[in-house]
Amino acid sequence: MSGYILEMNEISKSFTGVKALSNVNFKVRKGEIHCLIGENGAGKSTLMKVLSGVYPYGTYEGDIVFEGSVQQFNKISDSVQTGIVIIYQELALFPDLTVYENIFVGNEVKRGNLVDWNKTIAEAKKMLKRVGLDVSPETLVKDLSVGKQQLVEIAKALSKDVKLLILDEPTAALNEDDSENLLKLLGELKKQGITSIMISHKLKEVISIADQATVLRDGKTICTLDGSSGEISENMIIKNMVGRDIEDIYPKRPDKKIGETILELNNWSAYSTELARHVLKDIDFHVKKGEIVGIAGLMGSGRTELALSIFGNPKNFKLEGQLKVLGVEKTFKHTSDAIKSGIAYVTEDRKGDGLFLIQDIKNNITAANINAVADKGVINENEEVKRATEYKRSMYIKASSLEQTVGNLSGGNQQKVSLGKWLFVGPKLLILDEPTRGIDVGAKFEIYTIMNQLISEGMSIIMISSELGEVLGMSDRVYVMAEGRMKGELPIEEANQENIMQLATQ
Template sequence: MSGYILEMNGISKEFTGVKALADVNFKVERGEIHCLIGENGAGKSTLMKVLSGVYPHGTYKGDIVFEGAVQSFSKISDSVKAGIAIIYQELALFPDLTVYENIFAGNEVQRRGIVDWNRTIAEAKRMLGKVKLDVNPDTLIKDLGVGKQQLVEIAKALSKNVKLLILDEPTAALNENDSENLLQLLRELKRQGITCIMISHKLKEVISIADKATVMRDGRTICTLDASKGEISESVIIKNMVGREIDDIYPKRPDKKFGDNILEVIHWSAYDSELGRHVARDVNLHVRKGEIVGIAGLMGSGRTELAQSIFGNPKGYRLEGELWVDGSPAAFKHTSDAIKAGIAYVTEDRKGDGLFLIQDIKSNVTAANLSGISSRGIINDNEEVKIANQYKDSLYVKAPSVEQIVGKLSGGNQQKVSLGKWLFVGPKLLILDEPTRGIDVGAKFEIYTIMNKLISEGMSIIMISSELGEVLGMSDRIYVMAEGRIKGELPTSEATQEKIMQFATQ
């Protein structure tokens, strides 16, 4: 490696009195894969937005030195011209355009001022070859899976002669195979001389791919770890991320006492008329009072569909079978019926389905139970603030006040607000669908601690998770789904990742 391709010196950035970045120093060597890690809200994405021109020169303090020259990017196109490309977690593709149109959108191949479509398609094929994506350039983006869309984004960046590629949580929405393919591609790009910065909360990925890793906390750079010196390990990263040791990421519950069944599902099936098939078939499961029941399985196994069919069936599936709540038969025609029966569902898609991102914390916390803060149909504003503050404090939501817009919060804090929203309805059974997706290890630990506290207070939890470590670490009992069916049931004491995967792939 020949010196630093990037130096960010003394970078500070404020938002209405809140210091998001405080004298950050960040250096990246040419041709390396450098991971940027830290808890949600640590300042990682803000730092990259400063670098890419989203926050233009003059709105922050400090210097950006790229390829030996001080830069003053006033917009994103300035950083792109310099050879910097950033790919966000929410992909910036046009779903109804073709792959080749997306790759060269805003960077069209022209001849005498007219787009040369033949050359565009030929160049698109060349870029697809670079990212090892074997698809027809004529394919519409909406017809590709998320993993392939991610590769199209990278091909788009490569078409602009990128020198520094920044990826913000690139594997957050990918399955294990697509994640590994992406990491392998980054290794190949490194061999081609392209420098990569990867923001990630997945420590195993960081350990497997990073040449160096810089840890941020509270808007500051804490340390830079060097893989060649053996400095990058899970324990070291966690200690620097959260400022303390977390000996066991899955906190234990010493006294486990289970009561009668709070929920029982018998020969339960859900048929999706749009898909023309069953999304859940002949499912039998039960949840006892004071129990965390994990539901594991691969993507598409029917876990979310099962949960939604139980929670008032918002998708309108054709249902068969029996549903018992607290020892009595139940039939929910709407989600409000499920809520009245004491069931709450925290969706896996907190941004799309779980929260009102343009509204504040207090409005979100009380949204599912407005009657709890109303009198004669009129909302009591003081009571709403009081309730919201209670959940903000008890769930450790990091925000200046309950007036904070939820869309401005970090992923972990958004998840806590989503959790607070459903706790306010006073459920007996809480269904958590991917409760820690897209959040960092410190926020995960806090979510797990909250789960244990809720169980100790008499609640029951169904936890759907794609992270096998999480399922094994938090559950009392585990069901494994595949193709809409329960393929196995295991007490955690007998469960292993291998046994779960055996059932999941049957």
């Protein structure tokens, strides 16, 4: 690797008086994989939007130097023409168009003034081969898995003669196999001379793939770590990200007081008419007061289906078996019935199902229990502000005010708002589905601390998580699911990654 392909010098960017970036320096060598890491709100995405022209020249201070020349990008297409392409976490594909149409949209292969479709398809096949995606270019994008759609995005970038590829949380929505394949592809692209910048919260991925890693904190450059000298380690990354050592990522509860059974399922089954099969079969399961019960399993094992079947069955499964709350058999016809019985569910998809992104923090927190701040159908705004302020403080939500739009918050703060929304209904049992997906290690620690506080106050938690470290670090007991069945129950003292995976793959 010789010289720098990119130098961002003294970059500063403000929004309505709030400084998002302060004199940031960021340099990337040609032909390397450079990871950009930091807590939510550290400025990573803002810096990349400056680089890609989303925030045009003149709206920030400092210089962008690419391949030795100072650049003044006024729009995204300017950076693309220079060879810089960014792929966001929310993929920018057209689901009802074919793979080849998506790869060359806005960059059509033409003969004269007309699109040459035969050549377009032929070129698309070449791009698909480069990314290792074995599908017909005539396949509709909506018929592909998320992992394959991600590869289509990269093929689209390659069609634009990309020199610097930026990936924003590329594996956040992928399973382990797809994530591993994507990281291998970045390694192959590196051999082809393509430089990559990857934003990621997954420290193991950073450690495994990064040649260099730059840490941002509070809009400032903290350090750049060198992989070849062994500087890129979990302890070093965490220390620089959060400004302190986190000796134990999973905070311990000093005393555990396990009480009566809150929820019990016996011979619980769920049949999906849409899929024409059982998604749950003969489940026996229970949760006691004051404990965190982890549910582990591979993608498609039935974990989320179990949560939804308990929380009022919004998917309209045909349910069989017995559900008891505090020893009393219940039948929930709607999510409101589950809420009245003291059950709340924080969805894994906070943006799609969990929050009103165009509304403010205050409205989101009170949304699930609006009657608590209303009198005869009229919202008492003073009471709403009072109650929302309490949750903003207790959830450690970092925002300028309660009126800040939730869609503009970092992922970690959005998750805290989603959690606060369901705590406001006063549940006895809280179901957390992937509670720390897509958030950084500092925000994770805060979520775990909140969970422990809730348990100490007598609540019970079901935690569904794909991160085995999280399951092992936070749970009192672990259930393992596979193919809609409960494959085993392990006390935490007997649980480890090996026996969990053994059960999950039975």
